[in-house]
Amino acid sequence: MWELNLSQGLNLTDINGTFYSPDSQEDIPPLVGAGGVREWEIKADSEGAQQVTAVYKRPWENETGTEDRFILNVDVF
Numbered sequence: 001m002w003e004l005n006l007s008q009g010l011n012l013t014d015i016n017g018t019f020y021s022p023d024s025q026e027d028i029p030p031l032v033g034a035g036g037v038r039e040w041e042i043k044a045d046s047e048g049a050q051q052v053t054a055v056y057k058r059p060w061e062n063e064t065g066t067e068d069r070f071i072l073n074v075d076v077f
Helices: none
Strands: 002-006 010-012 018-020 037-039 042-044 048-056 068-076
Touching: 002 010
Parallel strands: none
Antiparallel strands: 002 048, 010 042, 018 037, 048 068
């Protein structure tokens, strides 16, 4: 699961985001641990250089430094 961290000038509009499970039926909930796509909407509250960082790990595990990471630098006007 991706754990997001935002600089002070950015905020999530919905902390959980929206999850899309591939090939899922509407009346059947997705399986825990199954693949899919999660979409977040981020709002900029301040101008200037902002950053979104994400670490891919299980919520109950500590970071080891070997996790996949994502960094997005954004200039807000």
